[in-house]
Amino acid sequence: xxxxxxxxxxxxxxxxxxxxxxxxxxxxxxxxxxxxxxxxxxxxxxxxxxxxxxxxxxxxxxxxxxxxxxxxxxxxxxxxxxxxxxxxxxxxxxxxxxxxxxxxxxxxxxxxxxxxxxxxxxxxxxxxxxxxxxxxxxxxxxxxxxxxxxxxxxxxxxxxxxxxxxxxxxxxxxxxxxxxxxxxxxxxxxxxxxxxxxxxxxxxxxxxxxxxxxxxxxxxxxxxxxxxxxxxxxxxxxxxxxxxxxxxxxxxxxxxxxxxxxxxxxxxxxxxxxxxxxxxxxxxxxxxxxxxxxxxxxxxxxxxxxxxxxxxxxx
Amino acid sequence: xxxxxxxxxxxxxxxxxxxxxxxxxxxxxxxxxxxxxxxxxxxxxxxxxxxxxxxxxxxxxxxxxxxxxxxxxxxxxxxxxxxxxxxxxxxxxxxxxxxxxxxxxxxxxxxxxxxxxxxxxxxxxxxxxxxxxxxxxxxxxxxxxxxxxxxxxxxxxxxxxxxxxxxxxxxxxxxxxxxxxxxxxxxxxxxxxxxxxxxxxxxxxxxxxxxxxxxxxxxxxxxxxxxxxxxxxxxxxxxxxxxxxxxxxxxxxxxxxxxxxxxxxxxxxxxxxxxxxxxxxxxxxxxxxxxxxxxxxxxxxxxxxxxxxxxxxxxxxxxx
Numbered sequence: 232x233x234x235x236x237x238x239x240x241x242x243x244x245x246x247x248x249x250x251x252x253x254x255x256x257x258x259x260x261x262x263x264x265x266x267x268x269x270x271x272x273x274x275x276x277x278x279x280x281x282x283x284x285x286x287x288x289x290x291x292x293x294x295x296x297x298x299x300x301x302x303x304x305x306x307x308x309x310x311x312x313x314x315x316x317x318x319x320x321x322x323x324x325x326x327x328x329x330x331x332x333x334x335x336x337x338x339x340x341x342x343x344x345x346x347x348x349x350x351x352x353x354x355x356x357x358x359x360x361x362x363x364x365x366x367x368x369x370x371x372x373x374x375x376x377x378x379x380x381x382x383x384x385x386x387x388x389x390x391x392x393x394x395x396x397x398x399x400x401x402x403x404x405x406x407x408x409x410x411x412x413x414x415x416x417x418x419x420x421x422x423x424x425x426x427x428x429x430x431x432x433x434x435x436x437x438x439x440x441x442x443x444x445x446x447x448x449x450x451x452x453x454x455x456x457x458x459x460x461x462x463x464x465x466x467x468x469x470x471x472x473x474x475x476x477x478x479x480x481x482x483x484x485x486x487x488x489x490x491x492x493x494x495x496x497x498x499x500x501x502x503x504x505x506x507x508x509x510x511x512x513x514x515x516x517x518x519x520x521x522x523x524x525x526x527x528x529x530x531x532x533x534x535x536x537x538x539x540x541x542x543x544x545x546x
Numbered sequence: 547x548x549x550x551x552x553x554x555x556x557x558x559x560x561x562x563x564x565x566x567x568x569x570x571x572x573x574x575x576x577x578x579x580x581x582x583x584x585x586x587x588x589x590x591x592x593x594x595x596x597x598x599x600x601x602x603x604x605x606x607x608x609x610x611x612x613x614x615x616x617x618x619x620x621x622x623x624x625x626x627x628x629x630x631x632x633x634x635x636x637x638x639x640x641x642x643x644x645x646x647x648x649x650x651x652x653x654x655x656x657x658x659x660x661x662x663x664x665x666x667x668x669x670x671x672x673x674x675x676x677x678x679x680x681x682x683x684x685x686x687x688x689x690x691x692x693x694x695x696x697x698x699x700x701x702x703x704x705x706x707x708x709x710x711x712x713x714x715x716x717x718x719x720x721x722x723x724x725x726x727x728x729x730x731x732x733x734x735x736x737x738x739x740x741x742x743x744x745x746x747x748x749x750x751x752x753x754x755x756x757x758x759x760x761x762x763x764x765x766x767x768x769x770x771x772x773x774x775x776x777x778x779x780x781x782x783x784x785x786x787x788x789x790x791x792x793x794x795x796x797x798x799x800x801x802x803x804x805x806x807x808x809x810x811x812x813x814x815x816x817x818x819x820x821x822x823x824x825x826x827x828x829x830x831x832x833x834x835x836x837x838x839x840x841x842x843x844x845x846x847x848x849x850x851x852x853x854x855x856x857x858x859x860x861x862x863x864x865x866x
Contacts (some may be wrong), residue, residue, distance in 0.1 A: 270732035271703075385821045386596075415595035415759065417818040420803035424817050442732065445762075445805030449812055468809045486737035487807055488766035495741055495766065498734035501702045 232436060233259040233282075233404055238296035240274075240281045243289060249505040251277040251291070253460040259404065259436050266439045266451035266468070270483075272502055274460040275440045279406045282438075283323055284313050300403065318345040322397035326409035328389035332381040338365075339377030342396045349400050364395040368425060387418035394425065401433055408440045423450060444487060448472060456480050459503060459513035462532060466539040476535055476546035479514045512542070520545050549583040549619070550720050550753035551607065551640075556580045556616035558599075558606045562826060574825050576602040578777035579616070581852075586720065587747060589754040591768030591785075593761060593800070597825055598774040600757045604723040607755065608640055609633060621720065638668055641714035645726035647706030651698040657709050658684070658694030664716045683712040687742060704735035711742060715750075723755045728763060740767060761804050765789055773797045776825055776833040779852060783859040793861045795838045832864065840865055 240252040252274045259265050267275045280286045281293050284305065298305040300320060308316065317323075325331040333341055342364055343357030352360065358377065365373035368391040381389055390410065397405055407426065411419035427450065430437055439450050447454055447468065454471045456464040456479065464477040475481045485496035500517040503509065512530045515521040525544060532542040558577040561570040577599045584590045592600045605611040607618055609625065618626045625636050641664075644650035651660055662680045665671045671679050681691045687708040698706055707727065714722050724743070728736040744767065746752060758764050764771060765785060772782040773796065781794040792798045799818040806812075820837045823829055832850050835841040844864050852862040 270734060387821055415822070416761070416803040417595065417799060418821070419805070420815065420817045421819070423805070443805065444733075444807040448807050448809040449805045472807070472809050483733060484807070486733045488737075488740065488762040494744070495737040497737040497741055499738075501704055501735065502732070 232261050232301055234297070234299045235259075235282065236297045236299075238278065238281055238298065239294050240277050240286055240291060241294050242291045244506070246506045250460050250508075251505060252281060254296075255455075255457070255460075255462055256296075257455060257462075257465070259438065261403075262430070262434045262436055263453070264430070264437045264439060264451050266441060266447040266454045267457060268441055268444065268447050268454060268483075269457035270442055270502055272459075272505060273457040274505075275457050276408055278457070279323065279408050279438065279440050282406060283317060283321060284308075285317075285323075315349065318397075318402070319349040319400045320402055321404045321406065322400075322402040323406040323408065324390070324393045324397045324410050326412050328386065328393050328413070329381065331393060332389060334381055337378050337380060338384070338392050342377075342392065342399055345396065345399050360399070361395070364399055365392070367398075367429070368392070368395045369421075370395075386414055387421060390414060390418075390422050391425065394422070394429070398429060398433065398435070401435070403436060404438065405430070405435045406438045406440070409442070410439075411446065412441070412443070419446075426450075444472075444484065456483070459508060460505060461513065462540075462542065463514065464539075464541045464543075470536075470539055474536075474539070476539065476541040477514075477543045478518045478520055478545075482517075512544075548585065548622075550586050550588075550621060551755070552583040552617075552619040552622075553603075553607060554581045554617045554619075556603065556606060556618065557614045558602050558611060559614045572826065575777045575828065576825065577606060577613075580774070580777075580779050581616075582772055582779070582782065584721070584753040584755060586753055587751045588770070589747065589756050589768045591764035591771040592755060592757045592774060593759065593764050593771060594774035595759060595800075595822055597776075597822055599777040599825070600759075600774050601725055603774070604642070604725050604755060604757050608642055608723055610642075634668075638664075638670070638717040639719050640721040640723070641717065641719040642723045642725060643707070643710050643714050643727040645729050647703050647710055647730060648698075650710060651706060653698050655697070656694065657689075657696050657698065657701065660698070660709060661694075661712045661716055664713060668717060670717055679716075680712075683715055686715070686746075687712045688738075702735075703731055704738055707731060707735075707739050708742070711739070711746070715746065718750075719752070721753045721755065723757070725757045726759070727756075729758065729760060736763070743767065761801065773800065776823065776828045778833065778862065779860075780834065780862045781860065782852065787856075787859055793855060793859065793866045794834075794863050795840055795865075796834045799837075832862070 236256045238252055238255045242249045242251055255278055269275045339358050339361040342361040346352045346357040346360055362373045362377050370376050370391055411422050451468045454468050455462050458479050464480050482498040498517050511526045515525040530542045534540050535546050556577055559573040559575055562572045564571045594600045606613040617624055620636055658680050661683055662676050665676050689708055728739050768785050770784050771788045772779045775796050781797045802815050818837055829836050831847045832845040835845040850862045850864045852860045855861050
């Protein structure tokens with residue numbers, strides 16, 4: 232349904248050109264959940280923004296690749312046509328519900344906005360639908376809440392509001408960018424459960440962008456691991472956790488604190504600056520297995536086992 | 547084990563002011579009768595969700611916020627009501643590492659001066675020797691001497707947190723309060739800083755009060771753990787017991803809510819309903835009764851005391 236091929240997004244900064252997303256490809260089926268996981272600066276959020284064509288230009292620009300949604304090439308649409316896609320076919324929920332909601336508009340009107348825009352509803356009808364949506368996402372006293380402003384809601388309720396807003400027009404694809412990272416664990420559990428339930432009920436496909444392998448394990452069917460703007464590994468969720476092939480993925484999994492007080496395995500060094508990437512494999516400087524070859528050549532992204540891809544010479 | 551820190555019935559209330567005259571109309575009971583102790587070489591993990599008062603406990607213990615009541619003993623001496631000057635020598639013994647390595651370092655100071663600042667302020671080490679001492683601290687936390695002349699923006703998040711650790715170590719403290727010290731870091735970097743803190747504790751016999759919302763991190767680093775909810779400790783025991791046999795319904799729910807990084811363990815879980823109530827108007831009786839699946843009439847009216855239910859296992863619940 233969604234086919235992304237060789238997506239390339241660059242930022243032109245004073246420090247030079249940065250390849251934030253460098254040749255990312257994937258597909259997403261109807262109702263499927265794909266997780267994109269990685270650390271700060273790996274390009275996972277820019278990938279999401281690129282799909283929505285929301286990368287600020289300047290300094291950013293999508294310089295290549297293709298994003299096809301049910302056959303329509305999104306990268307070729309003009310801004311007016313793209314606006315008819317956002318919120319209608321593809322929606323996004325963000326990490327920080329406080330800064331992504333309009334503070335001077337009631338939440339009922341904010342949710343109704345996309346219904347007025349995309350489905351031509353009257354203001355009054357849109358507001359009535361908003362109340363129904365607030366109920367759907369589990370907000371108590373929805374009619375009362377619809378008249379309130381974002382600051383009157385708790386963090387969990389604001390995130391529920393964003394979900395209601397994103398799902399108002401029953402989009403085909405929901406992109407969730409760290410939707411629970413700013414929330415407490417008990418609220419996180421509520422929101423993940425809510426997203427999962429609505430996704431099943433509405434048949435929405437989802438791209439879950441997160442740094443939390445726990446969230447990946449609990450929500451995704453397939454997983455892409457990104458490092459320094461590129462995919463380094465991709466597999467079904469069970470396969471990835473059982474047999475991580477790329478040394479970076481293994482390093483990530485070993486750095487998670489676990490029960491026993493054994494020493495944590497660290498990945499030495501730090502994430503490289505994208506403006507100054509080493510030649511060859513970007514992970515080589517931190518990799519325990521890296522050889523001279525890794526530092527010299529372009530590493531092919533290959534199917535190592537059926538359905539399990541990795542970019543590593545030694546996987 | 548002699549206690550480095552002993553806290554008894556700590557209370558910190560914040561006034562709520564309203565109107566033109568800023569009259570006090572009530573108090574937020576941010577910390578409401580909290581007691582614990584930490585020995586040398588020991589880590590007490592303090593966990594809870596936003597607004598539970600864990601940060602206020604840390605700041606009150608260090609006297610960065612004035613406590614309303616209770617006593618704080620550092621190395622046996624009551625420091626609760628000491629004045630500024632009297633408190634000074636004790637400040638050397640207790641230090642803090644903050645969550646955000648971006649806002650807790652002065653952007654206009656060189657990293658070496660940031661770490662040397664406590665030595666200067668306390669007149670601990672004369673100027674000439676200071677540079678050597680700071681260089682040793684840099685080496686100890688895994689930074690190079692050459693980096694002493696750099697400014698904070700030239701460091702990555704993990705390195706900045708190392709600077710914060712070096713600064714906290716400068717005066718050879720006995721107690722370090724870590725307020726979410728690894729929460730802003732990526733997992734791979736988080737592991738580096740956790741290992742550093744663990745090594746330092748083993749070498750120097752430091753006592754840690756480790757404040758965090760991340761249960762996996764707390765479980766890894768703590769010897770004992772206290773769980774807070776709306777200003778009170780609801781459960782307090784050693785690490786193994788807490789994770790193997792949590793007794794308070796809130797602890798149970800908290801542990802169940804953590805996403806497990808293992809797709810095979812995916813399960814239908816009982817999700818705790820509702821939000822944390824406002825600390826300005828906490829529910830009567832047991833603060834948790836509004837979200838507790840087991841609550842009874844008694845829980846709504848009577849405040850449960852923290853009782854020792856099994857040796858070393860303290861729980862504040864009527865039903866246990």
